[in-house]
Amino acid sequence: MNLPPIDRAHQNPNKIAIVATEGAFTYHNLLQTSAQIATKLLENIPDLQEQRVAFLIPSGFQYVATQWGIWRAGGIAVPLCVSHPRPELEYVIADSGAAIIIAHPDFEAVLRPIAEERNLRFILTSETLPSEVALLPEIDLTRRSLILYTSGTTGKPKGVVTTHENIQAQVTSLVSAWEWTSNDRILHVLPLHHIHGIINVLTCALWSGAECHMLSKFDAEIVGDRIIRGDLTLFMAVPTIYVKLITAWENADRDRQQKISAGCAKMRLMVSGSAALPVRVLEKWQNISGHFLLERYGMTEIGMALSNALHGERFAGYVGKPLPQVEVRLVDENGELVTPGTPGELQVKGAGVFREYWQKPSATAKAFRDSWFCTGDLAVVENDNYRILGRISVDIIKTGGYKVSALEIEEMLRTHPDIQDCAVVGVADAEWGERVCAALVLKSGSNLTLETLRSWAKERLATYKVPTKIQVVEELPRNAMGKVTKPNVAKLFDAI
Incomplete structure (x- = not known):
């Protein structure tokens, strides 16, 4: 059996698939190069039989051809993060049990020593590829295809294993x-070790026969230039990217501002995900672009589960309704279904849900209840739309007998004229169980005191939701996807 992305690519051989710093490449180029990479990986054996292949390649044609080459050889792709230091790269290579490492020459210095120490096969993307293509193995869709490592906010990252069948369900x-077609053209600015960049952007584009224009790294000026050309139909990013684009637009002259806004207006859809989108950011971007950003909800383990409507009304602060082929429910602590308007844990079922945590059977078993995946996120249904209240472990603060949503408090604090950004955490306290504490990034020249903030907040929030401690910081600690790392925020209050 040919893999669906390969079969689909054969339908559009002469169409442009990838545009990157290396040039423009057709679907035929992608099929040919990925077959050569698969041949090199196989090295005269018939099938990699789910050997793990870790690879570190900047965003571009080589990345895509390598990912497809690993799949076509029967391997499991383990993408590494270009911004990770050696210990984190080593952890993923060791935990996944990778047998082969593929590296772009830029990363040879960090990865070759790891390969030599572990006696692993090491391949550079600059090496000559075989001119003759081998007979490639038939790949069953139930085979494992990808291991992505979770951000590890509650301990060491776990390898999330998806099959080709899971990916097909997530993508379709x-x-x-979102009504993808072969006429779409998307600008790819996201990291490629994460589901958002790999599935939502890259794989959806290639599945649809669309063009994927890839930047090796995000740069607000380059993105602005690209939008001005006016030929993009789609754009997907995380909230921190929209914040940077807003800043760049505000710093631009009037002519450039108008050109960027006109380029945005020509797109059919702009999406935000991977972290909660502050309402203030949504509103500012709407004023600039004319787009009410489509928010959706997903996880590495499930793909995307909820989405605001492509057509029709969208609601700020909400993530919409279940996507096609996805079942969702909210349950209380006893596993009982909750009524609309009552918060509950979000649980998901569907063909897109991952197969397992790599070599962690007990963690896998613990993640499911009656075949439903337990996301660990608290949500509520209001007006038929889902609103995420936050991670049960880090965003739900239990203070003085009340359960409080950190995200709700953050949304309110961001409306304060002196606050640029913030993160709210619960810090253990003998009297209250947990105290509500806020790390604040203030606007330049601001000098906000706890006392002033508390009196302002008490007019807008129940007293038990008002922060009792604050820490002013230059910037909030974040991971590679721009998500605030709450455990690191909590550490800021250790000394207080």
């Missing part, structure tokens, strides 16, 4: 919901 759900 989004292609249907």
